[in-house]
Amino acid sequence: MAIRLMAAGLSMAAALVAAPAMAQQSAPVQAVATTGMVGDVIGQVGGECVEVTTLMGPGVDPHLYQASARDVSTFQQAEMIFYSGYSLEGQLGDVLERFSEIKPTVAVAPSSIDTGSLITVQDVYGIDPTCGWMSPCGRRSCRPSPSR
Numbered sequence: 001m002a003i004r005l006m007a008a009g010l011s012m013a014a015a016l017v018a019a020p021a022m023a024q025q026s027a028p029v030q031a032v033a034t035t036g037m038v039g040d041v042i043g044q045v046g047g048e049c050v051e052v053t054t055l056m057g058p059g060v061d062p063h064l065y066q067a068s069a070r071d072v073s074t075f076q077q078a079e080m081i082f083y084s085g086y087s088l089e090g091q092l093g094d095v096l097e098r099f100s101e102i103k104p105t106v107a108v109a110p111s112s113i114d115t116g117s118l119i120t121v122q123d124v125y126g127i128d129p130t131c132g133w134m135s136p137c138g139r140r141s142c143r144p145s146p147s148r
């Protein structure tokens with residue numbers, strides 16, 4: 001149930017951000033998602049109106065992933081960029097920030113998860129990331145946020 005609520009929240013956040021761009025174009029919006037989970041949501045929400053390229057394949061640790069020259073090129077060609085947020089893609093932070101200045105770059109998790117309900121853990125780098133993705137036990141609630 002919690003996973004379904006989270007997916008619904010992510011879907012709503014993605015739809016709210018992507019809808020204006022999709023409505024103005026007849027060709028599919030070229031979107032890049034950092035992870036498969038985000039890419040799946042964007043693809044389901046956008047349907048035929050969006051073409052999603054996902055950077056990280058299965059088994060890749062998004063916390064440690066670093067952008068290659070090919071990834072930067074993929075970001076440059078995209079019309080929109082979607083990422084998880086909450087520092088999941090920690091090594092991509094600078095790249096995502098630079099692209100956010102020139103094109104829509106959306107952190108989908110902050111739009112759909114109530115930060116007060118997240119449980120945090122200390123990771124090996126001393127960072128205190130919020131862990132709301134993979135474990136229903138790591139999050140007590142998830143809510144859609146239509147205001148974003």
